[in-house]
Amino acid sequence: MRVLIAPDCFGGTLTAREAADAIAAGWHEAKPDDVVVRRPLADGGPGFVDVLHAAFADGDADIRYISVTGPLGEPVEARWLSVRADDRRVAYVESAEACGLHLIPVELRAQSCETATTRGVGELIAAAAAGHDVITVGLGGSGTTDGGAGLLAALSDAGGDLTDISLVAASDVENPLLGPHGAARTFGPQKGASPEAVERLEAKLAAMDVLKPVSDISGAGAAGGLGAALLSLGATVRSGAGLVRELTGLDAALDDADVVITGEGSFDWQSLRGKLVTAVAAGAAERGLPCVAVAGQVSVGRREMGAAGVQEAYSVSEHVGSVERSIAEPRESLVATARHVAAQWSR
Numbered sequence: 001m002r003v004l005i006a007p008d009c010f011g012g013t014l015t016a017r018e019a020a021d022a023i024a025a026g027w028h029e030a031k032p033d034d035v036v037v038r039r040p041l042a043d044g045g046p047g048f049v050d051v052l053h054a055a056f057a058d059g060d061a062d063i064r065y066i067s068v069t070g071p072l073g074e075p076v077e078a079r080w081l082s083v084r085a086d087d088r089r090v091a092y093v094e095s096a097e098a099c100g101l102h103l104i105p106v107e108l109r110a111q112s113c114e115t116a117t118t119r120g121v122g123e124l125i126a127a128a129a130a131g132h133d134v135i136t137v138g139l140g141g142s143g144t145t146d147g148g149a150g151l152l153a154a155l156s157d158a159g160g161d162l163t164d165i166s167l168v169a170a171s172d173v174e175n176p177l178l179g180p181h182g183a184a185r186t187f188g189p190q191k192g193a194s195p196e197a198v199e200r201l202e203a204k205l206a207a208m209d210v211l212k213p214v215s216d217i218s219g220a221g222a223a224g225g226l227g228a229a230l231l232s233l234g235a236t237v238r239s240g241a242g243l244v245r246e247l248t249g250l251d252a253a254l255d256d257a258d259v260v261i262t263g264e265g266s267f268d269w270q271s272l273r274g275k276l277v278t279a280v281a282a283g284a285a286e287r288g289l290p291c292v293a294v295a296g297q298v299s300v301g302r303r304e305m306g307a308a309g310v311q312e313a314y315s316v317s318e319h320v321g322s323v324e325r326s327i328a329e330p331r332e333s334l335v336a337t338a339r340h341v342a343a344q345w346s347r
Helices: 016-030 048-055 106-112 119-129 149-158 183-191 195-206 209-214 222-232 240-247 250-255 276-286 302-307 316-320 323-328 330-345
Strands: 002-005 035-038 061-069 075-085 088-094 134-138 166-170 236-238 259-267 291-298 312-315
Touching: 002 016, 016 035, 016 048, 016 259, 016 330, 048 061, 048 075, 048 088, 048 240, 061 119, 075 119, 088 119, 119 134, 119 149, 149 222, 166 222, 183 195, 183 222, 209 222, 236 240, 240 250, 240 276, 250 276, 259 276, 259 330, 276 291, 291 316, 291 323, 291 330, 312 316, 312 330, 316 323, 316 330, 323 330
Parallel strands: 002 035, 002 259, 088 134, 134 166, 166 236, 259 291, 291 312
Antiparallel strands: 061 075, 075 088
């Protein structure tokens, strides 16, 4: 069989490339004669730069490194990608490199959820502005809910002129900035915010005059309001999963596949709201291919996953016996699960 393996990252345990390698290893152990093609993916969140760098490996692309302000105000090392494409220089920035939740220790999240800053993302954009025609900012996995206030301040301090630069926000989050489905109330609790802190964050976002004209636009609530800040700067919004799908050649790989394996850390209700797994499943469904999801944890019902184009979902934590083991031994656990999946799905 021709097997396409196209996962997202697995939370804070495996990058998309590491997850793809682990699934491929498990599949080969069970079915060594199958032809396995790896297409690690990202939807704008963690792994965005890593996945695109791999996609441009044979072209004019290089990783740039810079020290920027992290979410807690301390310096962090961040990367962005510079690519020459069709006589243009395009910069790809991953916001999680500068303000990702993984940069904030779990024990500090409750106390930092109201002060964590996106200043480093603005510093990344300012650095990428020199010599580039397009800056695409991947949104997702943030530990901040500052409405991009830090980003806007950093750009103002740097005096960066984005007038002649096309700014793109790459995201698959459809949430507005405010309200019950907004940045604070939907994602704040995931970043350590208590119910009281969530309401204070909501009030702060509502008071940001610069964001009011764009607050109702789909995607404004992405990455704790970073989407709104970019929209206020004139950015256009593009599907992060769609962009990566195009640049990694996913469609060509789908054309040659017999079965598609995708996955992520948690296959849950958010996965069904335009996230990467459903984008892969949609591509498989267009070609009449079965699509199987492998995830650290699965909380989506069979009817819901079927409507999204996923035939079956396998939980790594259930297969190895516990969430703790799947986190402590992420690669080994995923290899074992993939071996089981291959035995079920390979002819």
